[in-house]
Amino acid sequence: MWAEESIFYQIYPMGFCGVPFENDGVERHEILKVLDWIPHIKETGCNAIYFSPIFESDSHGYNTRDYRRLDVRLGSNEDFKRVCEKLHEAGIRVMLDGVFNHVGRGFWAFQDVKKNREGSRYCSWFHINFGGDSNYQDGFWYEGWEGHYDLVKLNLDNEEVVQYLLESVAFWMDEFGIDGLRLDVAYMVNRNFLRRLRRFCDGKKQDFYLIGEMIHGNYNDIVNNEMLHSATNYECYKGLYSSFNSMNMFEINHSLMRQFGKDGQGLYRGMKLLSFVDNHDVTRVASILQNEKHLPLIYAVLIGMPGIPCIYYGSEWGTKADKHEGDPALRPCFEAPVENELTLYIKKLCKIRKESKALCHGSFRSAFLTNKQCIMEREADGEKIFVAINADENPFTANVNLGESRMTDLLTGKEVLCEGCVNMEPYTAMFLKKS
Numbered sequence: 001m002w003a004e005e006s007i008f009y010q011i012y013p014m015g016f017c018g019v020p021f022e023n024d025g026v027e028r029h030e031i032l033k034v035l036d037w038i039p040h041i042k043e044t045g046c047n048a049i050y051f052s053p054i055f056e057s058d059s060h061g062y063n064t065r066d067y068r069r070l071d072v073r074l075g076s077n078e079d080f081k082r083v084c085e086k087l088h089e090a091g092i093r094v095m096l097d098g099v100f101n102h103v104g105r106g107f108w109a110f111q112d113v114k115k116n117r118e119g120s121r122y123c124s125w126f127h128i129n130f131g132g133d134s135n136y137q138d139g140f141w142y143e144g145w146e147g148h149y150d151l152v153k154l155n156l157d158n159e160e161v162v163q164y165l166l167e168s169v170a171f172w173m174d175e176f177g178i179d180g181l182r183l184d185v186a187y188m189v190n191r192n193f194l195r196r197l198r199r200f201c202d203g204k205k206q207d208f209y210l211i212g213e214m215i216h217g218n219y220n221d222i223v224n225n226e227m228l229h230s231a232t233n234y235e236c237y238k239g240l241y242s243s244f245n246s247m248n249m250f251e252i253n254h255s256l257m258r259q260f261g262k263d264g265q266g267l268y269r270g271m272k273l274l275s276f277v278d279n280h281d282v283t284r285v286a287s288i289l290q291n292e293k294h295l296p297l298i299y300a301v302l303i304g305m306p307g308i309p310c311i312y313y314g315s316e317w318g319t320k321a322d323k324h325e326g327d328p329a330l331r332p333c334f335e336a337p338v339e340n341e342l343t344l345y346i347k348k349l350c351k352i353r354k355e356s357k358a359l360c361h362g363s364f365r366s367a368f369l370t371n372k373q374c375i376m377e378r379e380a381d382g383e384k385i386f387v388a389i390n391a392d393e394n395p396f397t398a399n400v401n402l403g404e405s406r407m408t409d410l411l412t413g414k415e416v417l418c419e420g421c422v423n424m425e426p427y428t429a430m431f432l433k434k435s
Contacts, residue, residue: 001207001209001229002048002093002179002207002209003048003093003095003179003180003209003211003229003230003272003308004272004308004360004361005354005360005361006046006047006048006093006308007045007046007047007048007303007308007309007310007311007350007353007354008046008048008049008050008095008274008308008309008310008311009041009044009046009048009049009050009310009311009313010049010050010051010052010276010279010280010310010311010312010313011034011049011050011051011052011313012052012061012280012313012330012331013031013051013052013053013054013061013071013074014052014053014060014061014071014073014074014331015280015328015330015331015332015333016033016034016313016331016333016334017030017031017033017073017074017333018030018333019071019073019074020073021059021060021328022058022059023056023057023058023059023065023071023072023073023106024073025072026072026073027072027073027075027076028072028073028074028075029075029076029079030073030074030075031054031070031074031075031079031080031083032075032079032082032083034049034083034087035082035083035086036336037337038086038087038090038092040337040339041090041092042090042091042092043339043347044311044316044343044346044347044350045346045347045349045350045351045353045354046092046311046350047091047092047093047354048092048093048094048095048179049087049092049093049094049095050095050096050097050182050310051094051095051096051097052097052280053071053097053099053184054070054071054074054080054096054097055067055068055069055070055071055099056069056070056071056072057071057104057106058104058105058106058150059104060327061097061099062099062102062104062151062184063102063103063104063105063106063150063151064099064103064104064107065103065104065106065107065108066107066108067164067165067168067171068168068171077175080176081175081176084176084177084178085177088177093179093180094176094177094178094179094180095178095179095180095181095182095209095211096172096178096180096181096182097181097182097184098169098181098182098183098184099184100154100156100165100183100184100189100193100197101145101153101154101156101184101185101188101189102144102145102151102152102153102154102185103151103152103154104150104151104152105136105149105150105152107152109122109125109126110122110125110126110152113125113126113128113140114138117130117139117140118130124155124158124160125154125155125158125160125161126142126143126152126153126154126155127142127143127153127155128140128141128142129141129142134149135149136149145185156189156190156192156193157190157192162193162196165193165197166196166197166200169181169197169200169201170200170204173201173204173205173208179207179208179209180208180209180210180211181201181208181209181210181211182211182212182213182232182274183197183210183211183212183213183228184213185213186212186213186214186222186228186231187212187213187214187215187216187217187221187222189212189222191221191222191227194212194222194226194227194228195226195227197210198210198226198227198228209229209230210227210228210229210230211228211229211230211231211232211274212227212228212230212231212232213231213232214231214232214234215232215234216234218267219231219233219267219268219271219273220267220268223268223271223273229272230271230272230273230274230308231271231273231274232273232274232276233259233273233274233275233276233307235255235258235259236252236255236256236259236273236275236305236307237275237276237277237282239251239252239254239255239256240252240277240298240301240302241277241285241288241289241298244289244290244291244294244297244298244391245288245289245290245291247371247372247391247392248371249369249370249371249372249373249374249389249391250369250371252301252305252374253366253369253374256305256306256364256366256376257364257366259271259273259306260306260363260364261364261365261366262363262364262365266364269363272306272307272308272361273306273307273308274307274308274310275302275305275306275307275308275309275310276302276309276310276311276312277298277299277302277312277315278312278315279310279312280312280327280330280331281323281327281330282323282330283321283322283323283324283330284312284314284315284319284320284321284322284330285298285315286315286318286319286320287320287321287322293393293427294391294427295318295342296342296345296346296427296429297389297391297427297428297429299342299345299346299349300349300387300389300429300431301387301389301429303349303350303352303353303359304359304376304378304385304387304429304431305364305376305387306362306364306378309350309353311346313334314332314334316342316343316346317337317338317339317340317342317343318340318342319332319334348411349411352410352411352431356378356383356385357380357381357383358378358379358380358381358383358384358385359378359385360380361380361381362378362379362380362383362384362385363377363378363379363380364376364377364378365377365379367386367400367402368388368398368400368422370398372390372391372392372396373388373389373390373391373392373396373398373424374388374389375387375388375389375398375400375402375422383433384403384433384434385410385431385432385433386402386407386422386430386431386432386433387429387430387431387432388422388424388429388430388431388432389428389429390424390425390426390427390428390429391427392426392427393426393427394426395423395424395425395426396423396424397421397422397423397424398421398422398424399420399421400420400421400422401420402418402422402432404418404434404435405417405418405419406418406435407432407433407434407435408432408433408434408435409430409431409432410431410432410433411429411430411431412430415435416430416432418432
């Protein structure tokens with residue numbers, strides 16, 4: 001499917017557009033800012049965009065008020081339709097955040113319950129006990145997501161709720177031509193709902209792509225032929241930065257072997273998981289890496305490993321932000337995109353990946369491994385690429401037979417002699433292919 005050969009660009013619209021945190025009801029047209037960034041997104045090498053929540057919400061987007069309206073702070077539905085049209089014209093697919101596990105307190109059906117209590121026809125849309133009380137002193141208790149009572153848990157066993165959500169998905173598919181959804185907190189979303197969603201989307205648009213947020217657990221639980229196509233690869237997210245900070249490439253290699261290994265391992269072999277070095281919920285990679293020389297290298301591993309790479313807006317030029325500074329620091333507004341050496345390097349990586357079946361679909365094998373160096377083999381349809389990383393400050397010779405005496409480094413275009421060994425310069429990555 002298209003997503004498996006794509007490189008995603010993630011935007012958190014509320015921060016990207018610099019809108020007020022609380023919904024003040026004032027319609028702005030800030031989402032049109034995306035139009036100015038389309039050339040940069042395309043030039044970087046991304047051909048799909050993942051928008052974090054855009055539906056009308058109370059504040060940060062994950063507390064939905066209305067599933068069928070662009071948040072008023074971002075603009076109108078017509079504004080977003082124009083954005084989608086221009087993205088599609090540029091060859092960029094559009095994926096939205098589907099927050100279907102819970103809604104905000106401002107959600108119209110919950111507001112009806114607050115007003116009419118037991119008399120509301122929407123009581124069964126939620127998990128409510130009129131014999132208790134909430135932290136907001138509503139005079140009734142309700143289940144909130146993981147104890148957060150600003151996030152009201154939906155009853156996804158209720159057929160009316162399911163139909164409302166499916167019709168909402170159809171609205172964005174039909175009116176805006178969206179190409180997929182990323183399911184928020186998919187690890188805890190009702191499994192029967194995921195099955196219904198998959199069947200519904202398949203029936204409307206065969207290549208509609210569904211990715212689930214999985215922070216922990218077995219990805220097979222929700223990624224299969226009946227539910228979602230993919231999930232967020234948090235296991236390898238941790239392995240990526242930790243391998244560089246601890247100078248222990250065994251860590252990311254272990255995760256990749258466990259997930260995709262050919263030799264009896266590979267719990268998720270064949271899956272195309274969404275891979276990332278940072279996103280809207282975690283410290284920026286430029287802040288979490290202890291050695292700035294490792295920044296280009298971590299992107300080389302991201303592009304070279306199995307999965308669907310996703311780049312978080314601003315990180316392509318090395319923006320810093322720490323989770324301890326709060327979510328707003330992770331989700332800033334930039335006046336304009338920046339292009340520097342890191343951006344140009346990522347652009348080269350993206351071009352290499354999009355032109356390679358081995359990198360998009362290939363098997364994974366660990367060809368060489370030390371604490372500070374690794375060589376990954378990717379192979380598909382007769383194409384074989386070796387991704388070689390030297391994270392050390394010193395040159396290194398890897399005594400390994402790659403099966404070819406001469407290869408081309410796709411990053412530099414230079415020929416590399418590989419007669420029983422690979423010579424690696426300090427702090428470098430190579431994408432080696434048969435000359």
